[in-house]
Amino acid sequence: MNIVFTFRPPREIQADLEKSFPEESFFFYKTIEEAEVLSEAEILVTFGNDLTSERINTCASLKWVMVASAGIEEMPLKTIKERDLLVTNARGIHKIPMAEFTFGFMLNHVKRFAELRALEQAEVWNKQLPLQELAGKEVAILGTGAIGQEIARLAKAFRMKTTGVNKMGQLVQDFDQVFQMDQLETAVGKADFIVAVLPSTPETIGLLQPHHFEAMKEEAAFINIGRGNLVSEVVLLSAVNDNEISHAYLDVFSVEPLPPAHPFWRHPSITVTPHISSITKQYVPRAIEIFKHNLRCFIDGGEYENVIDLDKGY
Amino acid sequence: MNIVFTFRPPREIQADLEKSFPEESFFFYKTIEEAEVLSEAEILVTFGNDLTSERINTCASLKWVMVASAGIEEMPLKTIKERDLLVTNARGIHKIPMAEFTFGFMLNHVKRFAELRALEQAEVWNKQLPLQELAGKEVAILGTGAIGQEIARLAKAFRMKTTGVNKMGQLVQDFDQVFQMDQLETAVGKADFIVAVLPSTPETIGLLQPHHFEAMKEEAAFINIGRGNLVSEVVLLSAVNDNEISHAYLDVFSVEPLPPAHPFWRHPSITVTPHISSITKQYVPRAIEIFKHNLRCFIDGGEYENVIDLDKGY
Numbered sequence: 098m099n100i101v102f103t104f105r106p107p108r109e110i111q112a113d114l115e116k117s118f119p120e121e122s123f124f125f126y127k128t129i130e131e132a133e134v135l136s137e138a139e140i141l142v143t144f145g146n147d148l149t150s151e152r153i154n155t156c157a158s159l160k161w162v163m164v165a166s167a168g169i170e171e172m173p174l175k176t177i178k179e180r181d182l183l184v185t186n187a188r189g190i191h192k193i194p195m196a197e198f199t200f201g202f203m204l205n206h207v208k209r210f211a212e213l214r215a216l217e218q219a220e221v222w223n224k225q226l227p228l229q230e231l232a233g234k235e236v237a238i239l240g241t242g243a244i245g246q247e248i249a250r251l252a253k254a255f256r257m258k259t260t261g262v263n264k265m266g267q268l269v270q271d272f273d274q275v276f277q278m279d280q281l282e283t284a285v286g287k288a289d290f291i292v293a294v295l296p297s298t299p300e301t302i303g304l305l306q307p308h309h310f311e312a313m314k315e316e317a318a319f320i321n322i323g324r325g326n327l328v329s330e331v332v333l334l335s336a337v338n339d340n341e342i343s344h345a346y347l348d349v350f351s352v353e354p355l356p357p358a359h360p361f362w363r364h365p366s367i368t369v370t371p372h373i374s375s376i377t378k379q380y381v382p383r384a385i386e387i388f389k390h391n392l393r394c395f396i397d398g399g400e401y402e403n404v405i406d407l408d409k410g411y
Numbered sequence: 412m413n414i415v416f417t418f419r420p421p422r423e424i425q426a427d428l429e430k431s432f433p434e435e436s437f438f439f440y441k442t443i444e445e446a447e448v449l450s451e452a453e454i455l456v457t458f459g460n461d462l463t464s465e466r467i468n469t470c471a472s473l474k475w476v477m478v479a480s481a482g483i484e485e486m487p488l489k490t491i492k493e494r495d496l497l498v499t500n501a502r503g504i505h506k507i508p509m510a511e512f513t514f515g516f517m518l519n520h521v522k523r524f525a526e527l528r529a530l531e532q533a534e535v536w537n538k539q540l541p542l543q544e545l546a547g548k549e550v551a552i553l554g555t556g557a558i559g560q561e562i563a564r565l566a567k568a569f570r571m572k573t574t575g576v577n578k579m580g581q582l583v584q585d586f587d588q589v590f591q592m593d594q595l596e597t598a599v600g601k602a603d604f605i606v607a608v609l610p611s612t613p614e615t616i617g618l619l620q621p622h623h624f625e626a627m628k629e630e631a632a633f634i635n636i637g638r639g640n641l642v643s644e645v646v647l648l649s650a651v652n653d654n655e656i657s658h659a660y661l662d663v664f665s666v667e668p669l670p671p672a673h674p675f676w677r678h679p680s681i682t683v684t685p686h687i688s689s690i691t692k693q694y695v696p697r698a699i700e701i702f703k704h705n706l707r708c709f710i711d712g713g714e715y716e717n718v719i720d721l722d723k724g725y
Contacts, residue, residue: 193546197569201522204515211528213684220676222668222685230691232507254568255511354536362534370527371536377544 098122099158100392101138103129103147104165106381114385118392140395142388145169145186150176161395164405165384167191167375168324170297174407184405185391189243190383191375195322196247198374199292200255202346205368206290206318207231232256237288239281240295240323241269248292260284278304282312290318291342297324298410304328310336318344322374325350330361337366348374412436413472414706415452417443417461418479420695431703432710454709456702459483459500464490475709478719479698481505481689482638484611488721498719499705503557504697505689509636510561512688513606514569516660519682520604520632521545546570551602553595554609554637555583562606574598592618596626604632605656611638612724618642624650632658636688639664644675651680662688 102125105111111125126132129147136155141148145164150173153159161183164172169186177184205211207229216223235258238245249259249271259272262284266277276284278300285291291313295301305328313319319342321327330351337345346368347361353372361367391401405411416439419425425439440446443461450469455462459478464487467473475497478486483500491498519525521543530537549572552559563573563585573586576598580591590598592614599605605627609615619642627633633656635641644665651659660682661675667686675681705715719725 193570194542194544197518197545198522198542200514201518201524204511204518205524208512208515210515210519210524213687214525214528214682216685217676217683220671220673224685224687224690226685226687228508228512228687228691230508230693231511233693251568254565256507357534359534362531368528369531371530371538371540373527373538373540373542376538377542379544379547 098139099124099134099137100140100142101132101135102126103132103141103143106385110382110385114389117389118396121392140392146171148172153177153180153182161185161391163388163391165381165388168296169405169410170324174410178407183395183401184407185387185401185403186405187384187387188403188411190380190387192243192247194377194379195244195294195374196251198348199248199320199322200251202320202368203231203236203290203318206344206346207234234258234289235260235287236290236292237262237285238272239284239291239293239327241272241275242294244294244322245269245292246271248294260288281305282309285309285317286312287314288317289314290320292320293323293327295323295327296411297326302326305332307332307335310341313342315340315343317342318346320346322348325353333367334360334364337364342366344368346370348372412453413438413448413451414454414456415446415449416440417446417455417457420699424696424699428699428703432706435706454706460485462486467491467494467496475499475705477702477705479695479702482610483719483724484638488724492721497715498721499701499715499717500719501698501701502717502725504694504701506557506561508691508693509558509608509688510565512662513562513634513636514565516634516682517545517550517604517632520658520660521548548572548603549574549601550604550606551576551599552586553598553605553607553641555586555589556608558608558636559583559606560585562608574602595619596623599623599631600626601628602631603628604634606634607637607641609637609641610725611640616640619646621646621649624655627656629654629657631656632660634660636662639667647681648674648678651678658682660684662686 098121100121100123105125105127115123124134138156139158140161142163145166153176164186167186167188209226209228212226236252237260238248239262241261241263252259253271261269261272261275262281263275264278266275268275333345336342344366348370349372355361361369387402394401412435414435414437419439419441429437438448452470453472454475455473456477459480467490478500481500481502523540523542526540550566551574552562553576555575555577566573567585575583575586575589576595577589578592580589582589650656658680662684663686675683701716708715
């Protein structure tokens with residue numbers, strides 16, 4: 098069976114795969130453009146942003162696409178559905194780094210590390226900077242899946258109050274309360290932090306509207322580590338410029354990379370990071386663990402992990 | 412009874428004290444120099460750094476010194492002992508802000524927020540910055556009291572390994588293992604973070620020696636939020652300059668404020684913050700809660716909180 102990777106995992110992972118599945122033929126390419134045997138692939142392992150309908154249609158024997166990331170919005174889902182392909186992703190491997198990154202943002206906010214660093218660079222000893230605590234503060238988490246739950250779990254450890262928002266409002270572990278999506282305005286009203294970890298789906302694009310930011314506390318900080326198109330750039334800029342919120346921490350954007358000279362880069366109330374919250378050394382090894390489990394199922398039968406429902410889009 | 416404060420709590424706290432103890436006479440001064448009725452004080456409430464033997468000896472009726480901080484090393488302990496005064500402090504109120512601050516340092520370290528901020532200021536989108544995770548890393552905590560335990564508790568929530576160091580090596584909750592002080596070299600050898608939360612006592616002054624830093628991993632980060640005199644400046648500078656460790660995060664110093672032009676300020680492998688880890692808006696209210704409990708005991712009897720053992724120094 099031909100298994101084609103359109104990215105190159107570290108050498109030891111390649112060797113481990115070949116040793117674990119000696120019957121199969123693995124082909125590791127740096128990019129999909131270099132993948133000479135693409136048309137003979139039965140299994141395709143990709144980061145998900147290099148597939149087109151044309152490319153998929155050249156793969157006559159393709160049965161399964163493993164996406165080594167979480168978002169599948171850049172994939173030609175219509176073609177994939179027509180071809181009745183199995184699609185799995187790496188959902189779940191992001192929760193640890195993304196939750197840690199979120200607490201990095203939150204602690205930088207309450208402990209004013211940017212200002213502390215500026216004082217340090219100016220060699221100024223100033224004990225008067227009013228630091229705050231996470232303890233006792235409330236975080237509203239939009240999205241209560243694996244990542245949202247990990248953030249809520251850590252928030253409880255930090256003695257915070259946790260509010261969740263999901264489609265039906267069903268209660269989830271480590272959340273003090275959960276609101277339905279149509280109660281978003283109420284859900285964010287008392288929060289000190291609003292953290293968005295929503296995927297990009299027809300329902301979430303442009304979900305956050307001006308009245309949601311107006312409902313937030315002036316001192317609240319908005320953190321988006323999900324998808325940039327959750328809120329339009331114009332709405333977000335107005336929210337910070339009109340002091341509806343105190344700061345926006347953004348790891349994701351409507352257009353990535355964020356273009357040079359974009360107003361977000363130098364805005365004093367906006368922090369920009371390069372869609373990096375989920376990326377750590379542990380990323381590929383963890384995605385490959387899921388792939389190995391599913392490959393075993395593909396060969397011998399068993400229950401797949403992380404099968405994508407193509408109608409729902411996640 | 413005359414209760415003299417050498418700092419001014421917020422107005423609502425003053426009002427609450429006067430309402431809660433209507434029989435007593437409270438005097439609130441901005442500094443000890445302004446405290447006109449100092450000599451008539453029976454109870455003195457201070458941050459602990461404004462007392463001298465002379466001042467104490469002018470207070471003929473003094474029975475109790477409440478220190479609204481944790482460190483008592485700047486107090487004239489010999490005179491206090493001779494006078495047989497009760498001394499209590501605000502031990503325990505520091506654990507939440509100091510543990511949070513420690514995780515701010517640790518997350519800034521693994522998530523490279525200083526570099527991310529430099530990239531942002533240069534408007535450069537770089538996803539290649541190799542971020543790390545706290546999960547799976549080991550933290551060695553020197554001191555397993557209230558603050559050390561709170562750090563260990565959060566470390567377990569972050570899926571870290573926790574090593575403690577205390578006098579006798581007795582196991583404490585949320586620590587995977589605890590070493591005796593004389594096994595310090597072994598204790599720090601596998602740690603990714605070494606966090607010092609020790610008080611200043613004859614045993615801890617200059618405790619960390621060059622061989623301890625040599626025993627640490629090259630990629631380890633050293634965090635000191637306890638007392639600056641735990642390690643001499645020369646030893647610490649050598650440790651970072653010789654790459655015995657990768658970074659030192661320092662909130663405390665042998666001489667505070669850290670003098671202008673001191674080599675720590677601009678050292679690329681040293682981060683300086685102004686002894687601020689414990690200071691938040693919640694500080695004075697929490698200290699006053701302890702004081703109120705003890706004042707009730709002073710009047711009606713009962714068990715005091717946080718009595719200082721003047722022989723041990725904590």
